[in-house]
Amino acid sequence: MEKIIVDCSTGESTIVALTPEEIAQLEADAKAAADLKAAEEAEAEAKAQAKADLLAKLGITEDEAKLLLG
């Protein structure tokens, strides 16, 4: 894997190979982002299911709920 460094004082761009430590950090960051995304999706799904369950319990549709709360 490589990174690009653009020196603004000269306008020159340099391609530099990532160190093993940098690669490890990138992989850790990517995993953390994926884990966070999965947690966010799970939470959104749980909220949607809870909402659907409540509407079913009340015996009303979502539009009817909006009408009541409006």
Place this chain on the structure above:
Amino acid sequence: MPSTYTLISSNVLTGSAASVTFSAIPSTYTDLVLRISARTARAAVVDRIQVNVNSLTTAIYSMRGLLGDGSTASSNSDSAQTFANFVYTNGNTTTSNTFSTTELYLPNYAGSTNKVMSVVGATEDNATANYEYAGAHLIGTTSAISSITLTGLVSSFVSGSSFYLYGIKNS
């Protein structure tokens, strides 16, 4: 309109790159504008760009933002993070050869107070779901910004991604 709007440096990738860093940024401007058109190799419709200034990776980055995905609007926030988050970009399952459009604006980047950054942009895709976002960021450093590093959060930037850094002067 500002008095001057000058291209400082640019880079258009001819291959993949994990990150792009603008270093030795001159302190002679008033504000900085970074225009990005990017896509990463992540096998998804969206990825994020991790933004760091002055190679700082301590927990000094916070933000509040708005996000729309084509059907739902939401807000997001982050605090005490090690990079500026929620800067979205195209992933590799979007329509071929399409790239996100993003602008980062850093006013008073060379001043001696904490830094702020506004972000606005959109991913591009020939699909009903797309991401439009706006964010207000706070970066807890009082040093002048002399470098900005952009890193694909999950995957590397692909060839064709472009990065243009402009300096704005108010006189």
